Amino acid sequence: MKKTARFSIILVLAFLWQHCTDDPAPARPGTIRFALRPTVAASQGRMATSLPDGASLYVSIRREGGDDVYTLEPVRLLKLGEEYISEPLALPGGNYELTDFLVADAAGDAVYAAPKEASELAPWVDDPLPLAFTVSNNGIAQVDVEVLPTDVYQPAQFGYVTFTVEVMLVPRFRLAVFRAGDSSAEFARVYAYLLSEGDTLLQDYLPAAINDIEFSGSLAATYTLVLMKESYKTYMRTFVLADLLAELNGTPLQVTLEDALTFTASSRSPYFGFTMQTGRETTPFVIHWGDGTEEVLPPTTSGGETYLPQHTYAQPGQYHVSVAGDLAAVEYLSFTDTQSDRYSLRALPGLRSFSMANTTGADSVDLSHNPVLESLDVAYSDIRYFDIRNNPLIRWMSLEGNADFPVPVLDQIILDIHDHAFEQQIFNGEINLSAGPGQGIIGPPSPYPMDRLGHMGELSWTIYQ
Structure with a gap:
């Protein structure tokens, strides 16, 4: 006869965030709480039993077919009548596997364990570890775990290397x-x-x-x-x-974490500054300058506002800057005459004009999240790599002064801007591909892209070269 203790574990996902708007709320993490009711098999049925005083649960959980999320994570237990309730664990929605399940006393000595597949004791339980379960945003998942007492068995018989768990007396x-x-x-x-x-x-x-x-x-x-x-x-x-x-x-x-405009500022002068312009009323913007300083920009109260935030750093260095707020309202952004790097424009879907003229530091920029971009200025900058396949509305672009611009990148930019202009019927646009006064065209482009530039005249585009 199998002598096992069965624990029914109810995984409860509770949302911790409430929103009072009509807009769909972004997905937020939930918490999982284990409810345990230990019983022991007896000749006349199952009888309730108790865990040792100060007992804790230790669990390992991994994403299904993926990385570990918890590794022998200590979970404190509180006894409520004949049931034990655990502290909540944070876990996003998804598919998971329970891979370790130990109940230990206050000294960290395991008193019960769930056997693992292919172990000597696996046949003693109906469903050995790992156990798969799914956590949904608004649901309850139930997993039944059978455990055996550890006092007369060795860890290897359960499929464990050791039953040793770390007891942190004063966890931070x-x-x-x-x-x-x-x-x-x-x-x-x-x-x-x-x-x-x-x-x-x-x-x-x-x-x-x-x-x-x-x-x-x-x-x-x-x-x-x-x-x-x-x-x-x-x-x-x-x-x-x-x-x-x-x-x-x-x-x-x-x-x-909240979406933001981010970049790295290099302090080489008394201050670092940039320009940002909105096109409608907004809530305030919050800038973290990367040195522990936070600045709040007032909201836009009319049809648009131009912000010229500047900051003085105590010493030269590289500083991670983030700007959060109503970033969908930002239409113009300029880092002209700065030394900066690692731009992330992902949170600016309404950006129409972006300038990095006369900048040093960054050699690339990702524009894939800025679908309404119309103007791009990277003249006399270190920028050598960008892609405008997701920017079909560009009507003004300057690469002036970038004499060593890679030809394959330049060719693709020309082909993309040509195709977009004809597909969208964009007239009177401009492209500046001059390497500098009297220095000819950057690149130069390959023959076919050069031919496409000639076709731009049909839409009254001006090509500077």
Whole structure:
């Protein structure tokens, strides 16, 4: 007769964000909570049993056919009558597999374990690990896990190398960072700083998973957490560690990143500045300048507004800058006469004019998310690589002064702008391909693209070369 303890695990996905608008809300991460009701097989049926005082659950979960999300993650248990309720775990919607399942006492010694497939004890349970389950945005998934006591068996008989689990007596805090995916929230890899009184306690990339943020410091001290990722608003939070731990109550700190205009500013003069113009009323914009300084730009209250944000850095360096807010209203953006790099224009779907004239640093720019772009100026810049296949409305472009522009890239740009102009019937456009005063055309283009340039005259385009 099998002597097993069966745990029914109810995976409850609860939305933590509420919106009061008619617009469809972006996918947000949920939380999963385990509900356990332990019973032991007996000759006359199943009888309720109890877990040791201070018992915790340790689980490993991975994406179906993919990477690990949790690895022997400690999950605290609270007894409610004959049932045990776990602390919530952050997990986006998707398909997953439960790969490890241990119940340990307060000392970290495993008292129950779920056998794995192909192990000696696998035949003792109906469904050994791994167990597949699906988490949906608005649903409940149920997984039944059978466990066996570990007191008379060895880990290898369950399919484990060891039952040893790490008991963290004073865990700092855990962090889960998400970004909106196509249909649900996804874990995001970020660059993180943890600062305290001018000292940098943490400075590293964090993987797309639940991360333990551990550092030596006082519970009463004040810390600042900074999270940065290209295309997303910089996240900053200042907290007293004891207060944060009390607030989280064992759950991870959950951060959902917000879309933003991002770039790297190189401080080589007293200040760094750029120009941004909107075409309608907006909410305020928030700029994180990359040195811990946050600036709020006032909202646009009329048909449009021109912003000239400038910032002075204390010392030269490379600074990750993010601009968040009503970015769909931004129609004009210029970094003329700056030293900057790593532009992400993904959050600017309404951008009509973009200038990087006389800039140094960046050799490429991604314009694939700017479908209404009409004007592009990269004259006398380091830009050598860009693609306008997704920019069918361009009617003005300057590559003047870029004498060493790669010919294959130039050829494709000419063919694309030619095809777009005829497909969209765009008249009176301009292209400046001059290498400089008296220096002829950049490239020069291959014969067929040069022939296409000649055809542009049919639409009254002006070609400077």
